[in-house]
Amino acid sequence: MRSVISVYVENKYGVLARVAGLFMRRGFNIDSLTVSETEDSRYSRITITMDGDENSREQLISQLTKLQNVRSVKLLGGDSTVEREIMLIKVKNTPENRSEIMAATEIYRAKIIDYTTDAMCVEVTGEPSKIKAFIEVMKPIGIVEMCRTGVVALDRGANVLEK
Amino acid sequence: MIMNGAQIAIETLIEQGVTDVFGYPGGQVLNIYDALYCASDRLRHILTAHEQGAAHAADGYARVTGKVGVVIATSGPGATNLVTGIATAMLDSVPMVAITGNVPTYLIGRDGFQEVDITGVTMPITKHNYFVTKVEDLAETIRDAFRIAKSGRPGPVLIDIPKDVQEAECEYTYAAPYDPIRFAQASEALISEAADMINSAVRPYIYIGGGAAREGLSREIIALADKIDGYIGSSLMGLSLIPNSHVRFLGMQGMHGRYASSRGAKEADVIIAIGVRFSDRAIGDVKQYSKNAKIIQLDGDIAEINKNVSVDIGIVGDITSALLKMTELCEEKKHPNWKKKIETYREYGKAIGAEMEKNAGDTLTPKKILDVINNGKNDNTVIVTDVGQHQMWTAQYARFERPRRLATSGGLGTMGYGMGAAIGAYIAEDERPILITGDGSFGMNMTELATAVTYNIPMIIVIMNNGVLGMVRQWQTLFYDKHYSSTVLDRKTDFVKIAEAFGARGERVDSAESFKAAFERAVSYSGPYLIDAAIGMDEFVLPMLPPGAKMEDIITEDFSSSDVSSDDENEKDGAE
Numbered sequence: 001m002r003s004v005i006s007v008y009v010e011n012k013y014g015v016l017a018r019v020a021g022l023f024m025r026r027g028f029n030i031d032s033l034t035v036s037e038t039e040d041s042r043y044s045r046i047t048i049t050m051d052g053d054e055n056s057r058e059q060l061i062s063q064l065t066k067l068q069n070v071r072s073v074k075l076l077g078g079d080s081t082v083e084r085e086i087m088l089i090k091v092k093n094t095p096e097n098r099s100e101i102m103a104a105t106e107i108y109r110a111k112i113i114d115y116t117t118d119a120m121c122v123e124v125t126g127e128p129s130k131i132k133a134f135i136e137v138m139k140p141i142g143i144v145e146m147c148r149t150g151v152v153a154l155d156r157g158a159n160v161l162e163k
Numbered sequence: 164m165i166m167n168g169a170q171i172a173i174e175t176l177i178e179q180g181v182t183d184v185f186g187y188p189g190g191q192v193l194n195i196y197d198a199l200y201c202a203s204d205r206l207r208h209i210l211t212a213h214e215q216g217a218a219h220a221a222d223g224y225a226r227v228t229g230k231v232g233v234v235i236a237t238s239g240p241g242a243t244n245l246v247t248g249i250a251t252a253m254l255d256s257v258p259m260v261a262i263t264g265n266v267p268t269y270l271i272g273r274d275g276f277q278e279v280d281i282t283g284v285t286m287p288i289t290k291h292n293y294f295v296t297k298v299e300d301l302a303e304t305i306r307d308a309f310r311i312a313k314s315g316r317p318g319p320v321l322i323d324i325p326k327d328v329q330e331a332e333c334e335y336t337y338a339a340p341y342d343p344i345r346f347a348q349a350s351e352a353l354i355s356e357a358a359d360m361i362n363s364a365v366r367p368y369i370y371i372g373g374g375a376a377r378e379g380l381s382r383e384i385i386a387l388a389d390k391i392d393g394y395i396g397s398s399l400m401g402l403s404l405i406p407n408s409h410v411r412f413l414g415m416q417g418m419h420g421r422y423a424s425s426r427g428a429k430e431a432d433v434i435i436a437i438g439v440r441f442s443d444r445a446i447g448d449v450k451q452y453s454k455n456a457k458i459i460q461l462d463g464d465i466a467e468i469n470k471n472v473s474v475d476i477g478i479v480g481d482i483t484s485a486l487l488k489m490t491e492l493c494e495e496k497k498h499p500n501w502k503k504k505i506e507t508y509r510e511y512g513k514a515i516g517a518e519m520e521k522n523a524g525d526t527l528t529p530k531k532i533l534d535v536i537n538n539g540k541n542d543n544t545v546i547v548t549d550v551g552q553h554q555m556w557t558a559q560y561a562r563f564e565r566p567r568r569l570a571t572s573g574g575l576g577t578m579g580y581g582m583g584a585a586i587g588a589y590i591a592e593d594e595r596p597i598l599i600t601g602d603g604s605f606g607m608n609m610t611e612l613a614t615a616v617t618y619n620i621p622m623i624i625v626i627m628n629n630g631v632l633g634m635v636r637q638w639q640t641l642f643y644d645k646h647y648s649s650t651v652l653d654r655k656t657d658f659v660k661i662a663e664a665f666g667a668r669g670e671r672v673d674s675a676e677s678f679k680a681a682f683e684r685a686v687s688y689s690g691p692y693l694i695d696a697a698i699g700m701d702e703f704v705l706p707m708l709p710p711g712a713k714m715e716d717i718i719t720e721d722f723s724s725s726d727v728s729s730d731d732e733n734e735k736d737g738a739e
Contacts, residue, residue: 058469068291
């Protein structure tokens with residue numbers, strides 16, 4: 001089961017290491033982890049997507065809550081959450097596949113951000129499922145390399161993380 | 164007042180109510196030791212022989228008093244020598260503050276002499292840790308460290324202070340210690356649900372652990388047991404909370420628990436677990452554990468609920484008030500059948516013990532040693548152990564009447580814990596502690612005899628000397644075809660001469676009578692006294708519930724001289 005967890009942490013020395021270390025030590029599997037500044041410079045927000053059953057998810061949330069630098073932890077996901085991820089994907093640019101790449105880019109509302117005679121770099125933004133679908137389309141064309149930011153997510157409406 | 168960082172550190176410790184610190188000096192804590200020197204009339208420093216001993220001493224000090232134990236060490240090897248002591252405290256939730264020096268900030272990351280990233284090293288074994296980069300932050304960091312160490316579920320906190328931060332100056336103002344933060348009140352709805360569950364049960368069993376012991380809930384737990392007509396079993400960490408003389412107390416459960424206690428947990432229809440973490444050593448096979456019982460768990464730490472065992476009701480919050488409320492809501496009950504069953508288990512357990520003693524004849528056995536110790540100590544005596552067979556024998560036979568009278572490394576299982584911890588226990592209370600150890604464990608940190616002699620600590624050291632690493636050997640006997648790989652010590656160490664060389668006294672005994680006489684001499688001696696007690700290498704810790712095994716698989720007979728597999732049937736009969 002995939003879960004998205006938002007963690008509001010103090011912007012202090014070693015916080016990321018503490019959070020990442022917890023995952024390693026307790027044997028949780030992270031799919032992605034992002035850290036960024038928030039509206040308040042004293043705090044950062046960590047968004048984690050993980051795979052695991054309900055029990056290990058509850059354990060993880062409880063263990064995260066115990067870290068001294070963690071202010072609050074919230075399980076996101078489902079209809080009440082907006083999720084986005086950015087991917088940069090570089091594909092081979094050949095006369096045969098050029099039009100296909102451009103068509104896919106158009107349909108996925110992605111952007112070509114770099115273009116040379118032998119490669120193109122496409123920026124795709126969207127939910128992880130969209131990113132995944134775009135990768136599938138590019139696979140037969142020939143992916144040179146790719147990079148994803150990992151999921152960022154917020155509650156819809158006026159709901160906020162307890163701070 | 165303007166002070167340098169080292170002085171601020173010492174002033175802040177004093178402000179936090181610290182009267183004794185354990186430690187070992189070195190290059191990067193010279194400033195702190197200078198400040199200690201100037202404050203020696205207000206803060207006593209106990210110099211150990213090794214930093215590990217200092218960490219265990221701070222731990223022992225904290226376990227018997229409930230106060231925060233403090234240890235100081237230098238950078239690099241000084242700091243890494245604390246690691247085992249810090250992890251020991253972490254696993255048993257002991258409040259501790261460790262202060263280390265480090266190379267100056269401008270040298271950090273350059274692998275300077277005796278530099279180690281100790282905050283990185285100790286991240287997973289501390290409740291929290293700090294690397295202080297500005298002298299202005301120092302006092303507040305130390306105050307925070309104390310608050311964290313003693314709040315909620317206690318634990319060790321490490322503060323790493325680079326040398327230039329110790330030297331830098333800033334304004335220091337006194338501040339009163341923060342009150343520890345207690346766990347929030349538990350959900351009343353869940354408490355009342357739990358009470359309903361208990362009210363409809365007929366075989367209630369209360370399982371207590373370190374969390375209950377720390378809160379000193381003896382009377383409260385006995386009151387609940389009396390009201391619901393239940394019995395009390397304990398984890399290793401829960402020992403000494405309920406008096407052994409109490410009729411409702413069945414002793415330790417688990418791998419080497421008392422028969423009645425482990426059996427009680429198996430046969431119960433409701434288990435009220437208070438401040439326990441369901442360690443694998445205490446419950447055996449997680450899936451099999453009391454699968455016919457409803458389990459109610461009370462704990463302050465939310466992460467303990469459903470961590471090892473899935474429970475029916477998990478009550479998170481302040482366990483003292485939750486327990487009182489729950490007791491109030493429970494109905495007065497009588498369960499004569501349960502009582503009868505428990506009595507049968509007790510009798511059976513006693514019979515196993517009596518049989519073992521009968522077979523032993525006149526030879527000196529662990530049980531006989533513990534009998535002498537029980538008779539020779541008073542209710543206030545702290546018993547300290549190391550780790551191994553002697554620890555389990557102590558857990559089985561030592562009798563406690565008051566809380567916080569046992570200091571033992573339960574979670575981490577640290578051989579070598581005892582010498583330091585006993586020193587710490589004495590420094591805390593000025594009361595003669597008894598260290599029960601083994602020849603293996605004692606060999607690890609016996610260098611702390613130097614400390615015991617220097618501070619003239621009247622501790623009694625009882626070495627249950629079987630010449631082997633008995634616990635591992637027991638496993639090899641039972642599960643590894645008697646392949647005694649590296650467990651037969653065959654050392655020529657003369658512990659009596661060692662004691663004398665350190666300036667302590669010692670003697671070697673090999674019979675119950677001579678042990679009793681030696682113990683009397685030890686009690687009347689004013690300094691550390693070592694008794695090297697020879698016991699048989701085939702003494703087993705029994706009963707034994709093999710790892711991951713069901714209660715039916717309990718081993719109650721000594722198999723050292725027979726073939727284990729052929730006795731399978733008898734084993735099962737014996738347990739039923």
